[in-house]
Amino acid sequence: MSSDLTEPEAGPADVAPTLSAVAKRAGVSAITVSRVVRTPELVAPETRARIEQAMRDLGYVPNLVAGALASARTNSVGVLVPTIANSIFADTVQGLSDKLEPLGFSVILAQSRYDAAREDRMLAALLSRRPEAIIMVGSPATEEGSRLLRHARIPIVETWDLPAMPIDAVAGFDNYKAGVAVAKHLVAQGRKQLAFIGGDDPRATRRWLGFKDEILASGLAEPRRLILDRNASGSVVAHARLPGVDAVFAANDAHAIGFMAGLRRAGLLREGPASAQPVAVIGLGDLEMGRLISPTLTTISVHGDAIGSTAATLTLERGGERHVDLGFELVLRDSG
Amino acid sequence: MSSDLTEPEAGPADVAPTLSAVAKRAGVSAITVSRVVRTPELVAPETRARIEQAMRDLGYVPNLVAGALASARTNSVGVLVPTIANSIFADTVQGLSDKLEPLGFSVILAQSRYDAAREDRMLAALLSRRPEAIIMVGSPATEEGSRLLRHARIPIVETWDLPAMPIDAVAGFDNYKAGVAVAKHLVAQGRKQLAFIGGDDPRATRRWLGFKDEILASGLAEPRRLILDRNASGSVVAHARLPGVDAVFAANDAHAIGFMAGLRRAGLLREGPASAQPVAVIGLGDLEMGRLISPTLTTISVHGDAIGSTAATLTLERGGERHVDLGFELVLRDSG
DNA sequence: TGACGTTATGTTAGCGCTAACATACACGGG
DNA sequence: CCCGTGTATGTTAGCGCTAACATAACGTCA
Numbered sequence A, B: 001m002s003s004d005l006t007e008p009e010a011g012p013a014d015v016a017p018t019l020s021a022v023a024k025r026a027g028v029s030a031i032t033v034s035r036v037v038r039t040p041e042l043v044a045p046e047t048r049a050r051i052e053q054a055m056r057d058l059g060y061v062p063n064l065v066a067g068a069l070a071s072a073r074t075n076s077v078g079v080l081v082p083t084i085a086n087s088i089f090a091d092t093v094q095g096l097s098d099k100l101e102p103l104g105f106s107v108i109l110a111q112s113r114y115d116a117a118r119e120d121r122m123l124a125a126l127l128s129r130r131p132e133a134i135i136m137v138g139s140p141a142t143e144e145g146s147r148l149l150r151h152a153r154i155p156i157v158e159t160w161d162l163p164a165m166p167i168d169a170v171a172g173f174d175n176y177k178a179g180v181a182v183a184k185h186l187v188a189q190g191r192k193q194l195a196f197i198g199g200d201d202p203r204a205t206r207r208w209l210g211f212k213d214e215i216l217a218s219g220l221a222e223p224r225r226l227i228l229d230r231n232a233s234g235s236v237v238a239h240a241r242l243p244g245v246d247a248v249f250a251a252n253d254a255h256a257i258g259f260m261a262g263l264r265r266a267g268l269l270r271e272g273p274a275s276a277q278p279v280a281v282i283g284l285g286d287l288e289m290g291r292l293i294s295p296t297l298t299t300i301s302v303h304g305d306a307i308g309s310t311a312a313t314l315t316l317e318r319g320g321e322r323h324v325d326l327g328f329e330l331v332l333r334d335s336g
Numbered sequence C: 001t002g003a004c005g006t007t008a009t010g011t012t013a014g015c016g017c018t019a020a021c022a023t024a025c026a027c028g029g030g
Numbered sequence D: 001c002c003c004g005t006g007t008a009t010g011t012t013a014g015c016g017c018t019a020a021c022a023t024a025a026c027g028t029c030a
Helices: A019-026 A030-038 A045-058 A064-071 A089-103 A116-128 A143-151 A175-188 A202-217 A253-265 A304-316 B019-026 B030-038 B045-058 B064-071 B089-103 B116-128 B143-151 B175-188 B202-217 B253-265 B288-292 B304-316
Strands: A076-081 A106-111 A134-137 A156-159 A169-172 A194-198 A224-227 A247-250 A280-284 A298-301 A323-325 A329-331 B076-081 B106-111 B134-137 B156-159 B169-172 B194-198 B224-227 B247-250 B280-284 B298-301 B323-325 B329-331
Touching: A019 A030, A019 A045, A030 A045, A064 B064, A076 A089, A076 A116, A089 A106, A089 A134, A089 A304, A089 B106, A106 A116, A106 B089, A116 A134, A116 A143, A134 A304, A156 A304, A169 A304, A175 A194, A175 A202, A175 A247, A175 A280, A175 A298, A175 A329, A194 A202, A194 A253, A247 A253, A253 A280, A253 B288, B019 B030, B019 B045, B030 B045, B076 B089, B076 B116, B089 B106, B089 B134, B089 B304, B106 B116, B116 B134, B116 B143, B134 B304, B156 B304, B169 B304, B175 B194, B175 B202, B175 B247, B175 B280, B175 B298, B175 B329, B194 B202, B194 B253, B247 B253, B253 B280, B253 B288
Parallel strands: A076 A106, A076 A134, A134 A156, A156 A169, A169 A323, A194 A224, A194 A247, A247 A280, A280 A298, B076 B106, B076 B134, B134 B156, B156 B169, B169 B323, B194 B224, B194 B247, B247 B280, B280 B298
Antiparallel strands: A106 B106, A298 A329, B298 B329
């Protein structure tokens, strides 16, 4: 028995129903069904009702893959982050999704895991899906990645930094200045033995450079730099590797909180204000957690969600300012 | 001057080059170029080299939208989570991405923000992109969402719970039993006035029910339940609304840590072990942060990343066990 | 009254690719 | 010498939809 015998009544089809199946059932042409989906106001109310009924009967779900090919619009944006787990970038992804999803855009998410080769592969994979824009944390790590993006002819938004020669648009803050601000604050507090702990990705490195340059400029000895794994556990034991240190700038709040846990075990954490701390600790990211621990965490607040929603806006509007500095704030609490 | 004048040499084209453009340049047919992209071992080395050169010259990026339409394979999976920011679900998304991205699958991410109507819209939006599977946290909130998924004829994985009547596959743990385990532990510790704080989403509610039932079964008075906002700040002041309480189960670690911050301000937090705590606190999720604060956080550890990678595996293999209980562990530390 | 806008619907072609099926040629064994 | 079996490449049709351009049936107003 061949399968082209149709079911007696509207039984579940073996394959997803198409526009023309709906059209046939409603006694109209395919384009009219297409209009009901996309521009219902152009279809007469009675026709529309008949078509909507047919769509319900068949359980029609539009095929955006075909629609995208025909219209050359995918209504999707590619988003590339180093990692999404336990990370400050989750806020940025949330911020941009919240702006884009209500407009009918889908987010195609890719993670580079701080690996340049994987980043290039993910960039190529994203671009083959023809997103209408790419939003990424940072800038391409390789020349190849940069070339791919420049040739894509779609809005590209680099975030979480202010690259000197952006590909297209930027929504971020000055990581170097953040390092400078932290150094200034610690020096003014009278700290003498300063150190930086955290990763060595481009943004953390910019923070380190600002931190170091400012400390040197103020006449103090060059600060130490401890490069740590991406998990906070490494920072718990970091204190043992920094003898004599009296102030630490951590590349992010997780490292800062881990470092504080190590200080607590060493009996070097006070419940009092920053001035009472044997070792000052300053983080970056302003996690909610930093307000909940004791002593509360002094940190650079960076508006991750605003970066996301600004990036989303930049993908939608081609004109106007394409270089947005969202800034940061040094939030003074009890740890440093 | 009209723009259809081609550049003298391989300049950047106005539109993205297609397979046939590459084919023409290499002097072969389109299908041979397609083979170089997908099954290079079927193409003679010299031909392949010529085509690869042509692809490089033109900066060819395959169009997976067209490929997906022609082959009826999109190589994408839809992922629906309540939220990605500051959340335990980020680990799950990371876990599944890490498994799927190397296999050429893209992740289309959508957030429901704990809103049933938005969940349905996101589900419909995901399905119109014809993903090869859907992975979601929890189960559809509405009958409509459930119907959509059942008719999609693709693998559907529900996670972070063990639904009684799953649509297809499941990778999760028993939230009810988690509540029971916490209650048993607190009762054995001699706690009398118990309370539950957290959200009222389906999974938190299952935890609450297990918690409550076990406490009632052990002869104690019915525990109180405080429904809080999704941010931890609300839990900081929760203690004032629970007079006389001596043990709290928080629906997640963030709430637990927030509640502990409130206890600290009230002078009700000790540095000692669980037995020394005036109020025991137990969380769920096992955030790294819980190990770093003081007192350390007793929590239910739930393997969010394993849920993600298991879910990914379930989307890829259609046969075999489709109902995986990843379990949980009560991790005893100092808070309760 | 007929040229002209307006509203509702249809026709045609094609988006860029791949499945399925040719075709062409080389090679080796009976 | 012809047939079978690879190996390499090509032809054809079509995936499900939409852009762009008809067409038809109605007013409406000078």
